[in-house]
Amino acid sequence: MTRKRRIYDGILNALTYLSSGIAVIILVMVLQFVFVRGWSGVNFDLLSKPYWSGNNTIEFPQFKTGAFDRPDHLGDDIAFSEKLGIGLSDGLDAYKEHQVVVEYLDPESPLHHGVVSTAGVDLGKELGLSEGSNIVNLMLKDTDDKIVNVGAQRKSTAEETVAAMDNISEMRKIYFKTEGGGINGSLKATLYLIGLSLVIALPIGIAAAIYLNEYAKANRVTNAMRSSIELLSGVPSIIFGLMGVSVLFPITQLMGIHTVSIILGALTMAVVLLPLIIRQTEESLKVVPIDLRYASLSLGATQTQTIFKVILPSALPGILTATLLSISRIIGESAALIYTMGTFIADRPRLDQGATTLAVQIWSLMSGEQPNFELSSTISIIILLIVLALNVSVKLISYRINKKWSVS
Amino acid sequence: MDSKHHLISEAYQRRKKGWDKFFKGLFWLAGFISAIFIILIIVFIVRKGIGPFLPSYPGGAYPIGKFLTGFQWRQDSAIYGVAFIVINTIISALGALLISFPISVLTALFITKIAPRSLSRIMTTIVELLAAIPSVVYGVFAAGVIVRWVDSLAAMAGFSTYGGNSLLAVSILLAIMVFPTMTSLAIVAINAVPRELVEGSLALGATTTQTNFRVVLTSAKSGIFAGLILGLGRAFGEATAVSMVAGNSMIGPTFNPFNITRTLTSTMLAGLKETQGLDYDIRFSVGIILMAVILVTNLGIHFVKDRIGRSMS
Amino acid sequence: STDTPAAEAPAETPDPVEEPAEGLSGEIHVYTRDATSGTREAFEGGIGFDKDEETLTASAVETSGNGDMASKVGNDVNGIGYVSLTTDFAANNLKPLNFEGVEPTIENVLSDDYSLKRPFSYVTRAAGDFESDEAEALTRAFIAFITESEEGLSAVDGAGGIVDLSSAKPWSEVAETVDGFDPATDYSGITLRTRGSTSVDKTLKAALEAFQAEVAFEFNMDHTGSGDGFKRVLGEEKDGANAGDIGFASRKFGDNETVSDGMLSGEYCQDAVVVVVESSNPLSEITQQQIHDIIVGQLTTWEEL
C-alpha cells in the first residue's frame, strides 16, 4: 500500500470522525442547554403537580395570635412572624412573577385553622395555609384598626408581609395560591392523546397495510391508493393542523364537541400516523417471506386465516415498532396539535376539551407573554427521558422477540 | 391412505369463506379510508386556498398573479406575495441540506463501518435521541443558542443581525433537525449494502476506507437519497421551531444569510392569530404552495438522482 | 465552536461581546407585531402613523406576540420595538424609552402625561348565547369582579394594569349586585373561555385567578390577538372551534365590531405601549417624530438619530 493511499485514507476517515463529532457536539449542546436550565426543576412533584395554581381564599372565624420562636434551621433569607409562626420568602412563579412563599409554618400556627370562603362546594370547609403556597393577598386589621392588604399582589416583599403580620390585630382573609407550574395535566393529556390516537390509527393502519400488501391487485386503483398514502406521509404537520380544524372538526361537532379537543387532536394525529403505521407495517409484512403465505394457502387455509395465523404474528415486531414510533411522533408533535387541541394548558384534561401535550406546553410556554425557558427545558428533559425509555424498551423488546423468533 | 377429509365439516368451510370475504372488505375499507385523506386534505385545502382568488370571495378576489409572483407579504397592507417566500423556503432548506447531508452520510458511515461496536451503539443511540427530540425543543434551543452563534458570526463578518434571527439560523436549525432523519436512513441504507460487496472490494485489494467510500456509499446511494428527500420534506414542512428564529421578513427574497427570512410554514403559523377572513384563508393558499414545492423538489431530486445514477453507471 | 453559549440564558445575560459605545452605530432593526395586534394599532395610532397613507418599513421583523417581541428586541442590540407596559423589562433585557420626554409609568399614564396608551377592552357573548345560564351568570360576575371589586382591581393592578382603585368595593358587596349570580351555586364545573388580545394575558390571568379565589370555577385562556376578541365571541367564529365567552382587545373595539350585540362590553384597565430597545442601547429618549420616521423607514441608522 502506497503512502499516498494511506494518507488519503486517513483524511477520509478523519472526515467521518469529524462528522460524528459534530453530531455528538450537537446533542451535547442541546442536552446541556436543556439540562442547565431545566435540571433543577426536575422532580417527581412536577409530574403530579398541576400547572395552574389553586386559588383559595380562607377566613379565620376564631383567630388568636400566639408567640412563636423562630426555628434555628430557617435561613437568613426567610422572614419569620413570631405572632403567626410563619416563615416567608420571596420567590418567582412559573411566569417569573413575584411571589411571597410560605416556607415554614409552625405546627401550632393559627394559620392552619382557616375555612374556605371561596364560593362553591368547598365553602366553609376547613382549609389551612400550607407550606409552598404563595400568599397573594392577606387582608388584616392592624393594631391601628386599619385594613391592610399585603402579599404578592401588592408587591410586598416577605419582609414587609411579616412586618404587617406582626402588627396584626384581626385577621380578615388570606388569598393564597398553591404551588403550580407542574405538568400533570399535559402529561395526562399526552397519554390520552397517545391512547386515543393509537386506538384509532393502529387498527386502520394495520388493516390498510394488510389490504395493500396482501390483497391489492397491481392496478391503477391500488397504485392511486398507494401513492395517496405515500403522499400523505410527505405532508407537513402544519398542514395536518389545518386539515384537523377544517376536515375533522365537523366530525367532532357531530359528537357534540364544539371546541378544539383531545379527540380532535387524536383524530388528526391518527391521520398523521396512518402513513407511518401503514409503511412500517407493510415493511414488516414484506419481510414475511412470500413462501409462508404460499405454504399456508397450499395447506387449504383461506387468506384471512393466513393473515391472522401466520402473517400478523410474524409481523408483530414491526407493528410494535410502528406503535413505538407513533408514540414518539405524538410526543414530539406540536404544529398540528396547536391547531387542533389549542394551546391552553389544562390541568384536568378531558377528551372533549382542549389541552396541551408536553410538547405543546413547551410551545405555549415559549410563545407566552414571558418565555419560560426553565420550565420548557424541564419538560424537554422529561420528554427526552420518556423518549429514551421508549428507545431502550423498543430495543429490549425487539431483542427479545428476535431472540425468540429469529428467522435466520 | 387414511384420509382426514371426512373430518372436515362443510359448515366450517362455508363459515371460513364467509369470514374471508368479510375481512377482505374490512381491510379494503381501511385502505380506502387511509387513501382518501390525502384527497380530503387536497380538496379541502385547495378549495379553501383557491377561495381568495375567486370573484365570489367576500371582500373581492385577491389577484392570483400577485399572490404567486409577489415579493412582499404584508398583512397590514393586505399584500400577499408568496414568490419570495417560496424562494426563501427553498434556500433555507437547501442550505440546511448543504450543511447536513455530508455530515449525515459521513456519520452514518462512521457508525456502520468505522466505529468500534460499542461506540457505534452509543452513536446510534445519540442519533435516535436527536431524532426523538420534539421540534419545539429544537426551537427553544435555536432561539436560545443558535441565534447567538449566528450573531457572533455576523459580528465577525461585519454584519449586524436581528438578534441572530436569520436565514442562516433557520438553515442551521433545519440542518440539525434533519440530521437524525438523514443519518438513520443512511445507516439503514448502508447496513443494507450486502456484505458480499464489501468483501468483494476488499478481495480486490482495496483498503477498508476505499471500500467504504467507493463501494459502500455508491451502493447505498438510493437509500441515502431517500433520506435526502425525507430530510428535505422535513426541512420544508417544519413549522414551530423555524418560526421561532425566522424573523418573518415582509419582503424578499433574502440571499444574505444574516438577514431575516420567511418560510412558508412560518407564514402559516403566523396566520394562526387569525381565524377568519383573507388572512386566515390565505394560509390555505400558502399550504397549497407548500405542498407544491415539496412535490416539485421531490421530483427534482428524483430526476437528479436518476441522472447521477446513470452517469455513475 | 468550543465556547458554549448554550450555557447562557439569553434572557438573563446580555451578550458581553456587544458593548455598544457612546452613540450606537449601524442599521436600526425595527420589530413590529402582526397586523391584528391591538398593541400595534395603539402604537401606530400613538405615533401618528397613518395606516392608509404610509407603510411600515419593509425590513421590519414581525413578531408573534408581546412576549416574542420582548425577547427578540432584548436579543438585538440594534433592535427597536414596542411592548405593553406590563412587560417585565429587566427579565427581557429591555430598556423602556421615554416617549416625548415622558417616562412610561403608571402615574404618568393615569395623569395622561404619557400619551402612548390604550385601553384593554372586553366584550361578552350576547345574552342568552352562553352554553348555560350558569356560564352567563358567571360571566357577568367576572366582569363585575374586574371592573368593580377591590379584589379584582387590585389583581389587575398587581399584574401591571393601570386601574383606578379608588371607587372599588369589596367583592362581597359587588357580588350581590350581579344579576343571576348566586355565590351558593356551584360553578366549579363551568369553564370561562377568554379569547382575543395577547397583551391582556397577564392582567387577565391575575384577575381570573383572583376570581377563582372567590368563586370556584374553571377558565380557559386562548389568546391569539385583539382581532379575535370580537370574532370568537360575537363574530363569524363565535361557534367555531375556538369560540369564547369573553373577548378582549388591547384597544378600543372598532366600528365594524358591533360590541353592542354583546351582553356586556367595556374597558377594565389601561395600558401603556412602551418603545423599547435592548438594555445596552445608550438611547433613553425618543420622540414621536423619530419613532415615526423609524417605523416608516425614513430613519434607518442609529447615527441618524
Added chain:
Amino acid sequence: MKLRANLDRRMTKIEHRLIKMTSLVEQSITRCMMSLKDNDDRLAISVVEDDRMIDQLEMNIEKNCVNVISLQQPIASDLREITAILKIITDLERIGDYSVNIAKIQISLDKGMGEETRYLEAMGDTTRVMLQKALASFIEKDIELAREAAKMDQQVDDMYEEYYHYQLERLMRDESSTEDLVPLLFTGRYLERVGDHIVNICERIIYMVEGINEYY
C-alpha cells in the same frame, strides 16, 4: 449426493443377477462336460437351449448397469463395481458360449468321448472350481480367493498343452475318426479359454475391490 437407498437397491439387484448368471454359467460348464462324458445329447441340447437365458441375463445386467450409471451417477467403489460387472458379464457370456460350443461338439460327435476324458474332465473340473472361487470372491469381496482362482489357470493351461499334444499325436496316429478328434481338440481349446475368461473375471474383482489392476 447419491440416493443411497435407491442405488443400493439397484446394485443389489444387479449383484443378484450376476450371481445367478454365474451359477447358470457354471451349470452350463458342468452340464456340457457331463453330456460329453455321458454322451448325453439331450443334456447337451439343454445346455444350448439354456444359453439363451445367460445371454438375456447378460443384456439385462448390462442395461441395468448402464441405467445405474446414467441415473445414479455412481462414483468410487460403486462405479468400480459397475464397471467390473460390465466386464465380468462379457466374460461370463463368453464362457457360456464356450459351453454351448462344447455341447454342440458333443451333439455333433458320432460316439462319445474316448481316451481324452481324463484330460477334458480334469480341465472342466478345474475351471468349475475356478469359477466357484471367483463367484465366492465376488460375493465376499475376498480378493485372496480371486487370486487363488486366477492362479489355477496355469493348471488349465498346462493341462491343455498336454492334451493338445496328446490329441495331436492321436490325430497323427490317425486313431479313430478325425471328425471326432478335431472337435474334441477344440473342446480342450475352449476349456482353456474358459480358464482365461475366469482369470479376467478375477482380475475385475480385484480391481473392483482394490481399485487397481492386477494381471495374471
Added chain:
Amino acid sequence: MKLRANLDRRMTKIEHRLIKMTSLVEQSITRCMMSLKDNDDRLAISVVEDDRMIDQLEMNIEKNCVNVISLQQPIASDLREITAILKIITDLERIGDYSVNIAKIQISLDKGMGEETRYLEAMGDTTRVMLQKALASFIEKDIELAREAAKMDQQVDDMYEEYYHYQLERLMRDESSTEDLVPLLFTGRYLERVGDHIVNICERIIYMVEGINEYY
C-alpha cells in the same frame, strides 16, 4: 450440467485412441494373415510383439472411460458412447489376441500354408473389410455401414464352414502333416471368431448411435 469442453476433449481423446486401437488391430490381422501367406515368421513375431500395444491401449481406453464416467457423469449419447467403447475395446482386444494366436500358429508351422490359403485369405480379407467398415461407421456414426459389416459375418461363417469341412477332409485324408493342419483349422476358427467380434462391435456402434440393441 456437463462441462462440455472438458467432456468433449476427453471423449475425442478416447475416440482417437479407439481409432488407433482399431487400426492396430486391423494391422495385426493383415500382418498375421500376410505372415501366414508368406510364411514370414519375422512378421508373425512382430504381430505377437505388437499385441502389447493393443493391450495397453485397451487398458488405457478403459481407464479413460471409467474416469469420464466418474468425473464427468455422462448421460444419454455420451454415456452410450462410453459404454459402447468399453465393450468395443474388449472385442478389439480379443481380435488382437486371435491375430496373435494366428501369428503364433504361423510361427509354429513347419512350412507355410498350402491349399487352405484361398479359404483363409478370403476370410482374412473379409474380416478386414468388416473391421474397416466398422471403424468407418464408428467415425461417421453411420449405422448403415455397421449393418453392412455385421451382415458380412455370414460370409465369414459360411467360408469357415466350408473350410472346416475341407480341412477335416484333408485331415481324414491325412494329407500333409496333421501338426500343421490342426493349427490351420484353428486359424479358420479364429478368423470366424474375429468376424463374430466385429459383429459385436457393429452392434455396439448401432446401440451407441440409436440407443437400441440390434442383433446380427
Added chain:
Amino acid sequence: MKTFEIKDLNLWYGDFHALKDIDMDIRNNKVSAFIGPSGCGKSTFLRVLNRMNDLIDGTKITGQVLFNGQEIYAPESDVVTLRTKVGMVFQKPNPFPMSVYDNVAYGLRVQGIKNKAVLNDTVEDSLKKAALWEEVKDRLSDNALQLSGGQQQRLCIARAIALSPEVILMDEPTSALDPIATGKIEELMESLKKDYTIAIVTLSMQQAARISDYTAFFLLGDLIEMGPTREVFHKPNDKRTEDYITGRFG
C-alpha cells in the same frame, strides 16, 4: 392411474405466453420430474396443478386440467379443497415461525379440526412418514426455525402430508440444502411415492435422474418431451432434450 390429465393447457402472464399447448398425464404413485432451463415454465406449470397461480395478477389460463377426472379450473371447483388434496413443498424450507407441532397441525386446524387426539395422531404420523419423528419427537414444542435446513424441509413435507393429500408438488425442494440433507429428502421422496403422487421441479438433472419415474423437459414454455426417466436420460426422443441434458445447450 392418472392423477392429473392436462390437455391443451396455455397460460399467460399478462401478454407473456408462459405455457404453450401442454398435454401431459401425471401418473399415480409415481415421481414425475420437470426439468428445463431457468424460466422455461416449470414452476409455473407446477403451480397450475394446485391453482397457486390464482394468486398472481393477470394470469390467464386456457385448456383443461383434470384432477381425478374433475376440471380444477371449473367455476364450481373449490380451490381451498383442491389445495388440501394437492400439497406443496417449496424451494426454501418455509416452516411457520411456530412450534414444530403447530406447524404440522396447521393444515388440520385451518380446516376447523380441533380434536386433540386427532391432531396428536396426525402430527406423529406425518412426522414419521416424513422420517423426522425420531429427530424431533422430544422437541415438538420448539420453534420450527431452530431445526436445520434439511429438517425444516422435511417438516414442510410432514406439514403437507398431515392433510393426507393425494399429490405432493415440490418446487426445487433441495436447492437450498446441502448434499447430505438433499440425500435425506431424496430418500424420503423415494419412500413417499408408495402413498403419494409426487411432482417435482428440479434444476439438477442428476436429481431428476436419480429419483423420478417420469421426466418432462420444458423449453420456453413448451413441453418438449415427457417419458420414463430411464428413456429420457438414456435416449431422449428430442434433440433439444439431448442437448440440454448433455450440456450442449445455449
Added chain:
Amino acid sequence: MKTFEIKDLNLWYGDFHALKDIDMDIRNNKVSAFIGPSGCGKSTFLRVLNRMNDLIDGTKITGQVLFNGQEIYAPESDVVTLRTKVGMVFQKPNPFPMSVYDNVAYGLRVQGIKNKAVLNDTVEDSLKKAALWEEVKDRLSDNALQLSGGQQQRLCIARAIALSPEVILMDEPTSALDPIATGKIEELMESLKKDYTIAIVTLSMQQAARISDYTAFFLLGDLIEMGPTREVFHKPNDKRTEDYITGRFG
C-alpha cells in the same frame, strides 16, 4: 510448483476450533477443489488464503501459510497487496452497482492507476479472458446489475482477473446459478487454469469431479484427504471420503 504451502494450520472462531492441523499444498496452475459437508470449514479455509478472515472478530490463527514461500500471516506481510495477488469470487455474484467497465477497472483504480489506456486495455483483456467480452462489449457503460446472474459471476471473475492475480479463490461460485450458467463458468475455469491457480469450494461433488485437478475433503475442521481428483473419486484413501462421496454419510 506450489503456490500455497499450508503447514499445521489451526483456526479458531472464539472458542470454536474451525480448522485443525491442516497441512496442504496448492499447486500452480491447477484447479483445487474443496469438498465436504456443510460447516466443515471449506469456506473458512479458502478465506485463510487471502486473509479474508481478518475481518471477523475473534478469529485466531496458528501455523504457517506460505504464499510463494512467503508467510502471509507475518506481521510485515501486507494484506492489501496479498489480496491483489489472490483474487476471490464469491457464492453470490456481487458486482458493484456501477457500470460494467467500472467494475472491472475498480481493482486497478484503487491501486491508484488512472491511465485511461491501461484501464481500457485491462478491462477488455479481462473481459475476454472471462469469456464475457462478446456479450458485453456494447454495454460497457450499462449498470452491471442489469446483467444476468451468470454474466454477473463472469464479470466478478473478470474483475478479479483484472488485477492479474496469481490465484483465484472461488467460494461456491455457481451455487446461485442455473445449470446453463454453471456450465459456462465451469468452462471458463477450465480455460483459466492455464494462467491461474484456482481454488474452489463446492458443494457439488459432481462439480469437483468435473473441473478440478486436485480434491481436498474436509470434515469437521479436519482435512481428511487431498489428492488428484481422479484418485479421490476413483478410489479414495479414506473410508470417510468414500462414504461422503458415495452418499453413505450421516
